Amino acid sequence: MQSPDPHPSAAAAGQPGVPGPVRVIAVASGKGGVGKTSVSVNLAAAMVAAGQRTLLLDTDLGLANVDVMLGLAPRHTLADVFADRCELRDTVIQAPNGLMVVPAASGKRHMTELTPAQHVGLVHAFSQLDLDLDVMVVDNAAGIADGVLTFCQAAQDVIVVVCDEPASVTDAYALIKVLSRDRGVARVQVLANQVQDQREGRQLFDKLERVSSRFLDVTLNYLGAIPRDEWLRRAVQRQEPVVDAFPSAPSSVAFRDIARRSRQWQSPAGARGHVEFFLERLVAPARGAMA
Numbered sequence: 001m002q003s004p005d006p007h008p009s010a011a012a013a014g015q016p017g018v019p020g021p022v023r024v025i026a027v028a029s030g031k032g033g034v035g036k037t038s039v040s041v042n043l044a045a046a047m048v049a050a051g052q053r054t055l056l057l058d059t060d061l062g063l064a065n066v067d068v069m070l071g072l073a074p075r076h077t078l079a080d081v082f083a084d085r086c087e088l089r090d091t092v093i094q095a096p097n098g099l100m101v102v103p104a105a106s107g108k109r110h111m112t113e114l115t116p117a118q119h120v121g122l123v124h125a126f127s128q129l130d131l132d133l134d135v136m137v138v139d140n141a142a143g144i145a146d147g148v149l150t151f152c153q154a155a156q157d158v159i160v161v162v163c164d165e166p167a168s169v170t171d172a173y174a175l176i177k178v179l180s181r182d183r184g185v186a187r188v189q190v191l192a193n194q195v196q197d198q199r200e201g202r203q204l205f206d207k208l209e210r211v212s213s214r215f216l217d218v219t220l221n222y223l224g225a226i227p228r229d230e231w232l233r234r235a236v237q238r239q240e241p242v243v244d245a246f247p248s249a250p251s252s253v254a255f256r257d258i259a260r261r262s263r264q265w266q267s268p269a270g271a272r273g274h275v276e277f278f279l280e281r282l283v284a285p286a287r288g289a290m291a
């Protein structure tokens with residue numbers, strides 16, 4: 001990977017041939033296995049189906065599985081970019097449904113944590129990517145590692161996926177707490193996954209909301225719920241998004257509804273809504289960490 005460009009955000013919206021506003025949505029969960037990657041893949045696929053040019057970025061260098069879920073066989077991954085074996089643009093692959101994907105690499109234990117220099121390098125690499133995008137969905141690793149927090153802090157919106165297990169709720173709260181206290185994140189979207197019914201989703205949100213409003217200075221929005229759905233499991237087996245494989249499945253209907261509503265989110269005050277905003281916010285904590 002090349003050294004950072006001193007002017008990484010030369011692109012300005014409105015100029016001919018220059019990418020316009022890109023909404024960056026980070027998906028995180030605290031606890032692993034709650035369905036974060038399923039949510040990232042299907043939300044991104046639903047956005048593509050709605051006509052939005054969407055890139056799905058897998059940042060889980062330890063247990064990456066976006067490519068597996070989509071049946072892709074990447075030649076290069078994010079891990080190759082960090083090892084100077086290729087450029088970021090070489091990693092971008094297109095899924096059959098038109099979704100653009102930057103895959104990570106599975107099993108690189110030594111790479112699970114990005115160093116501040118790697119963050120800066122990634123920022124530089126993104127600034128060189130000449131893609132016309134409306135949305136970038138960032139699938140994060142489970143947990144509250146620095147890299148996860150940095151990606152969430154840099155995005156305009158953070159979706160925290162939670163399911164009805166005590167550890168999921170506790171870990172989601174821990175994630176929201178560090179995002180709010182240490183990273184200044186003021187708003188978090190909560191998505192309940194694998195619910196039996198709508199009431200269960202709302203109850204999960206209420207639990208989180210009660211404790212957050214008492215102890216934290218953060219606004220939680222209830223994004224909705226994805227039902228526990230056998231069709232989603234079948235789609236995972238087929239290595240396809242459920243929204244494409246089984247469009248009328250209950251989970252597909254829920255994903256499309258959430259994708260539609262996410263288009264109506266207001267940008268937080270001060271956010272310019274461009275990919276440069278994401279890049280600058282990624283690079284800022286990295287510079288701080290190096291100082």
Ligand SMILES: Nc1ncnc2c1ncn2[C@@H]1O[C@H](COP(=O)(O)OP(=O)(O)OP(=O)(O)O)[C@@H](O)[C@H]1O
Binds near residue numbers: 031194
């Ligand atoms: N709404 C759902 N209905 C039925 N099964 C689901 C649902 N969401 C996720 N699953 C199943 O749960 C399993 C874990 O999902 P997924 O890999 O998306 O979780 P994750 O949170 O990304 O895990 P990790 O933290 O390991 O990356 C998958 O096998 C998937 O089939």
